Amino acid sequence: MTPRANATADPQDARLARIALEGEALTRLSPMLEADRAQAVADLQAENHFAPVGQPPGPYSLRLSIQQGRLVFEIRKLDETPLTAIVLALGPFRSLIKDYQMLVDSHILAVQDGREERIQAIDMGRRGLHNEGADLMVARLHGKVAIDFATARRLFTLICVLHQRIG
Numbered sequence: 001m002t003p004r005a006n007a008t009a010d011p012q013d014a015r016l017a018r019i020a021l022e023g024e025a026l027t028r029l030s031p032m033l034e035a036d037r038a039q040a041v042a043d044l045q046a047e048n049h050f051a052p053v054g055q056p057p058g059p060y061s062l063r064l065s066i067q068q069g070r071l072v073f074e075i076r077k078l079d080e081t082p083l084t085a086i087v088l089a090l091g092p093f094r095s096l097i098k099d100y101q102m103l104v105d106s107h108i109l110a111v112q113d114g115r116e117e118r119i120q121a122i123d124m125g126r127r128g129l130h131n132e133g134a135d136l137m138v139a140r141l142h143g144k145v146a147i148d149f150a151t152a153r154r155l156f157t158l159i160c161v162l163h164q165r166i167g
Helices: 031-046 091-113 116-141 149-166
Strands: 016-021 050-052 060-067 070-077 082-089 145-147
Touching (some): 031 149, 050 082, 060 149, 082 116, 091 116, 116 145, 116 149, 145 149
Parallel strands (some): 016 060
Antiparallel strands (some): 050 145, 060 070, 070 082
16 A cells, blocks of 8 residues: 555545546446446445545545546545646556456346356456556556555546546
8 A cells, every 4th residue: 555645643534525527427338337337436435545645634526537538636625626636648547448348348248148157257357457457546646646455446447437438
């Protein structure tokens, strides 16, 4: 886990209280992607560690979007006062996002065919892919936002969902 950048006495200060995906209404998601999005947001709201470097204590509101091929984290106070925006190149995530979409498509087909063994194998692959995406997320946010591994996994899921909305 990355060391806490803005160490505060209360761990409740270093967290996201609200998460919004910008551009959510642009397209409809498959039921599986919608379920992944809903679960990631619910899990993030229930438990996360998110501490932007050099910012006042939270909790925070996060607007996550893809703009001009870049991943944008708009970090705000809960009253929506802007604090900072972090912009990351999407390129390093693209192959993982593509693999994630292939696994989602394969899962849908396996469910339709009732192939339980295949579903289990795909789920194992998804877990591995999420771990790889989380490692990349932690590395890309290093020095900007301290996050834990579980938070990074959930943010990676949301990036995949956002990319599908755009793509």
